[in-house]
């Protein structure tokens with residue numbers, strides 16, 4: 545199969561409507577993101593879109609909703625483009641490219657960070673690592689932070705900061721204070737997230753803005769009530785702003801989330817059409833929970849990533865492990 549073209553491989557897709565996900569596209573160094581995901585440059589992003597357009601038709605949310613239950617197999621397979629986390633480059637870099645090409649996208653956002661009110665905890669870790677890496681003095685100073693047992697090796701520092709869990713995120717704030725790094729200043733100077741005005745403008749321009757939880761927790765580390773609260777708070781705020789409340793994408797992963805969550809969430813939100821994970825090309829036993837393909841893979845173009853996903857899916861199918 546590896547020698548097949550992407551076009552030929554698409555006949556081995558499990559469904560004709562594939563959902564893909566990115567976070568950021570930027571030609572600049574993003575200290576808050578560089579240790580979390582390998583974001584594309586604008587040139588590479590355009591190349592991805594051009595290559596994908598040859599094999600797939602990009603569709604918008606309404607078309608996706610109409611097609612999904614019909615299992616329509618005619619014509620080229622379809623792609624729904626999504627982004628996570630509501631970063632400002634969606635407005636500054638991505639939307640202008642998409643508008644020029646007539647491609648729709650949805651961005652799944654965390655309302656807590658709208659207007660740069662705070663930085664997501666994982667972004668704090670990436671930013672701290674970036675600052676420590678660039679500054680020899682900080683590399684010494686950080687060893688004095690007793691709440692973490694760090695050694696002078698940069699990769700050890702990196703590993704330690706990236707393994708801090710959601711419930712211990714206060715450690716990142718304490719370390720920042722200890723090193724005199726001010727997240728608010730970084731947010732003010734770098735405008736990491738979309739503002740309310742930008743969100744409303746994007747919505748007006750036809751893009752989707754939907755929910756990604758209130759503050760980006762790892763769901764399987766929360767109890768059921770906290771999972772539901774975190775999701776509901778995001779859906780309610782988006783509704784109040786006149787944005788979309790008919791879909792939800794799990795932050796990080798839906799791994800370990802129980803059936804109860806899906807049942808209670810859809811009962812409380814009859815408008816909710818689909819929830820999304822990001823486990824790649826897989827079927828899901830909850831048929832309203834769809835798995836997206838993450839496209840930010842270092843050194844692989846979108847076309848190569850999707851080819852690999854199709855091959856991997858068919859391997860899993862051989863051993864009966866293609867369904868979550």
Ligand SMILES: [Zn+2]
Pocket residue numbers: 628629756760794795796
């Ligand atoms: Zn996210």
